[in-house]
Amino acid sequence: AQRVTQPEKLLSVFKGAPVELKCNYSYSGSPELFWYVQYSRQRLQLLLRHISRESIKGFTADLNKGETSFHLKKPFAQEEDSAMYYCALSPAGYGNNRLAFGKGNQVVVIP
Amino acid sequence: DAGVIQSPRHEVTEMGQEVTLRCKPISGHNSLFWYRQTMMRGLELLIYFNNNVPIDDSGMPEDRFSAKMPNASFSTLKIQPSEPRDSAVYFCASSLGSILSPLHFGNGTRLTVT
Numbered sequence: 001a002q003r004v005t006q007p008e009k010l011l012s013v014f015k016g017a018p019v020e021l022k023c024n025y026s027y028s029g030s031p032e033l034f035w036y037v038q039y040s041r042q043r044l045q046l047l048l049r050h051i052s053r054e055s056i057k058g059f060t061a062d063l064n065k066g067e068t069s070f071h072l073k074k075p076f077a078q079e080e081d082s083a084m085y086y087c088a089l090s091p092a093g094y095g096n097n098r099l100a101f102g103k104g105n106q107v108v109v110i111p
Numbered sequence: 112d113a114g115v116i117q118s119p120r121h122e123v124t125e126m127g128q129e130v131t132l133r134c135k136p137i138s139g140h141n142s143l144f145w146y147r148q149t150m151m152r153g154l155e156l157l158i159y160f161n162n163n164v165p166i167d168d169s170g171m172p173e174d175r176f177s178a179k180m181p182n183a184s185f186s187t188l189k190i191q192p193s194e195p196r197d198s199a200v201y202f203c204a205s206s207l208g209s210i211l212s213p214l215h216f217g218n219g220t221r222l223t224v225t
Contacts, residue, residue: 046213103153
């Protein structure tokens with residue numbers, strides 16, 4: 001079975017500082033990795049996925065199979081980035097049907 | 112589109128009572144998922160449906176939990192009898208069948224069992 005670990009529950013950063021949310025996974029096969037985000041008073045929503053190789057709202061994430069990691073990074077944090085972030089993994093080809101979430105990171109951006 | 116609609120938003124009940132949570136997925140989505148969120152365990156998949164058929168209910172904690180999807184626009188998650196350890200936020204999510212389609216979550220139902 002797959003497992004997702006997000007080691008830090010709470011991360012506080014100053015506005016303009018870099019932010020990195022760590023995500024490590026354990027899965028013996030080929031994974032698909034995602035980051036979901038929940039802003040205050042909004043629904044949990046997809047932020048980005050590794051297969052798209054995209055940058056969303058300045059965030060990027062690189063899948064490192066050697067280190068089994070999918071860390072989320074942004075060079076300059078903004079106040080609107082304050083939210084709860086969830087890393088998620090699905091076995092390749094299963095899409096949402098086997099999606100396993102980490103416990104989440106609460107990010108607070110200090111003005 | 113109003114998105115995935117869940118009701119009620121909050122539910123407070125006494126131990127032993129039956130609880131029914133409701134979900135209306137986004138029109139046209141053929142997959143529906145029920146998740147439970149707690150501080151200790153994070154987001155856990157309870158059950159998911161594809162084209163109204165339950166596909167995997169291995170995440171349902173025990174027989175007190177049951178879920179139905181009588182049609183493409185409605186699903187229920189029922190707990191009978193409820194226990195204090197069932198207190199959590201329950202999320203419903205839907206998606207298209209495509210592997211690349213993201214999950215669309217509802218606002219969740221916060222359940223408190225006293």
